[in-house]
Amino acid sequence: MVKSKTERGEKLLAWYDRHRRELPWRPAPGQKPDPYAVWLSEVMLQQTTTKAVAAYFQKFMAQWPSLSELAEAPVEAVMQAWAGLGYYSRARNLHACARKLVAEHGGRFPEREEDLRRLPGIGQYTAAAIAAIAFERPSIVVDGNVKRVVARLGALETPLPAAKKDIPALLASFAPNARPGDFAQALMDLGATICTPRRPACVLCPLSGDCAGRRTGAPEDFPRKAAKKARPLRRGAVFYLRRADGAALTRTRPPSGLLGGMVEFFGSAWREDEAGDWIAHAPCGEIPWRFAGEIDHIFTHFALKLSVFVAEAPLDAATPDGGRWRNPTDMKCAALPSVMRKAERAAQDFLALSGFTDARNSP
Ligand code: SF4
Numbered sequence: 001m002v003k004s005k006t007e008r009g010e011k012l013l014a015w016y017d018r019h020r021r022e023l024p025w026r027p028a029p030g031q032k033p034d035p036y037a038v039w040l041s042e043v044m045l046q047q048t049t050t051k052a053v054a055a056y057f058q059k060f061m062a063q064w065p066s067l068s069e070l071a072e073a074p075v076e077a078v079m080q081a082w083a084g085l086g087y088y089s090r091a092r093n094l095h096a097c098a099r100k101l102v103a104e105h106g107g108r109f110p111e112r113e114e115d116l117r118r119l120p121g122i123g124q125y126t127a128a129a130i131a132a133i134a135f136e137r138p139s140i141v142v143d144g145n146v147k148r149v150v151a152r153l154g155a156l157e158t159p160l161p162a163a164k165k166d167i168p169a170l171l172a173s174f175a176p177n178a179r180p181g182d183f184a185q186a187l188m189d190l191g192a193t194i195c196t197p198r199r200p201a202c203v204l205c206p207l208s209g210d211c212a213g214r215r216t217g218a219p220e221d222f223p224r225k226a227a228k229k230a231r232p233l234r235r236g237a238v239f240y241l242r243r244a245d246g247a248a249l250t251r252t253r254p255p256s257g258l259l260g261g262m263v264e265f266f267g268s269a270w271r272e273d274e275a276g277d278w279i280a281h282a283p284c285g286e287i288p289w290r291f292a293g294e295i296d297h298i299f300t301h302f303a304l305k306l307s308v309f310v311a312e313a314p315l316d317a318a319t320p321d322g323g324r325w326r327n328p329t330d331m332k333c334a335a336l337p338s339v340m341r342k343a344e345r346a347a348q349d350f351l352a353l354s355g356f357t358d359a360r361n362s363p
Pocket of ligand 1: 200202219
């Protein structure tokens with residue numbers, strides 16, 4: 001039998017008070033959350049695990065402890081600090097949002113979901129999470145963990161993503177009136193630690209007496225899944241040109257679109273119908289390029305196979321339009337996305353194996 005709204009919500013909150021996860025962006029029990037930290041963590045957590053986010057969050061808070069300091073930072077520095085976390089439009093939007101809040105909102109976050117949603121990079125989920133967690137607004141916060149818990153509690157037969165519209169209604173039916181921020185985080189924690197994707201630990205769950213999914217005997221089968229579409233494969237080429245002093249030729253991607261504003265090596269477009277004469281896309285005219293192998297990378301909407309080519313250039317090599325030579329120290333902290341780091345590693349491994357003499361190590 002479905003228990004009362006108050007009973008379910010109270011059980012969950014009591015469990016949260018004993019078992020909440022300690023996360024770098026969470027204040028100690030009883031302390032007020034800092035809206036800046038809540039916003040920063042929620043933007044970083046979009047499509048990214050808490051484990052991956054923790055170190056980045058701490059780095060950002062150490063480098064820019066306040067909204068105004070982040071707003072004053074050059075966007076390149078923010079992109080650079082974000083490198084490796086993925087979904088780079090989030091970093092650009094983060095910076096744009098900080099600037100907008102300082103310029104138009106006196107450096108303060110609005111409290112209402114609808115006002116938060118007018119800010120760059122804040123969609124429905126993030127607005128609801130900030131409103132609930134930072135400002136105790138009664139918002140319905142539905143992330144991936146919450147979807148799973150709610151789909152199991154109600155044994156929803158509609159597969160995701162079609163069930164997306166049923167989940168907020170079901171959740172609202174037992175959300176308590178008090179402590180909306182803790183309630184949202186309690187559900188997230190329950191999903192992350194007890195109601196896990198493969199083996200939910202129902203015996204430890206505070207809601208087990210009231211869970212339709214558990215009563216089916218196979219709660220792990222919820223949420224039902226729609227058949228997955230295969231990821232298309234795109235192909236392309238990337239050209240790693242290393243100058244005699246160890247500097248590598250790079251360029252910056254256009255500010256918008258995939259990996260916008262990030263640093264990359266020269267290369268071809270990435271297309272499903274692309275194949276074959278990669279050298280036609282190489283920069284710097286007639287250079288003896290060598291094939292160093294292929295790398296694979298998975299983006300959300302497509303898989304990518306990149307052919308990596310390497311070549312060496314003299315110290316006085318010309319710089320093509322839009323190009324920039326970066327020395328090894330610059331390269332270490334440049335805002336290179338993971339796919340380009342992979343290409344860099346493949347190229348450097350190839351050069352090392354083929355006996356290329358690195359001028360930096362020459363006597
Ligand atoms: S009883 Fe089991 S399936 Fe139901 S919410 Fe708890 S952990 Fe998840």
